[in-house]
Amino acid sequence: MADEEKTTSEGGAEASSGSGFEDISWEDAASDLEKQKEMLRADAEKPKEETQPARYEAPAAVSVAEKDTRNIDLILDIPLQVSVELGRTKMLINDLLQLGQGSVIELSKLVGEPLEIFVNEKLVAKGDVVIVNEKFGVRLTDIVSPVERIETLK
Secondary structure, three states: OOOOOEEEOOOOOEEEOOOOOOOOOHHHHHHHHHHHHHHHHHHHHOOOOOOOOOOOOOOOOOOHHHHHHHHHHOOOOOOOOEEEEOOOOOOOHHHHHOOOOOOOOOOOOOOOOOEEEEEOOEEEEEEEEEEEOOEEEEEEEEEOOHHHHHHHHO
């Protein structure tokens, strides 16, 4: 402390000038303390907002059927690709290149055999060709069981 000058503040306290702290008098500290007390009193006198305890309402009992209906509603708008297969065949590229207007491709199915109905490329039903308002349609004759559908996924 030989290099540092010692100064005495108005209140008689010693502070060193090289310490980086300001010299604060006791009067200034007492004044700051009074200001803080006044601010706390003003905050205490402000009207408090009324609070209410939180209320918990148990969800209403929902039947299993209502839950299923809500769950199924989530997927009702999903578009699916439905296709009907008349039959299949295999061809060589050479035969394919020689096809022209009027060419006939022989399919694996016989006349009168049920058509296969696919949803997103998975077999779901079989049916017969019908004509409805001058358009082709398919009348479902057999729905593939869930067990059979699972087997096709393997």
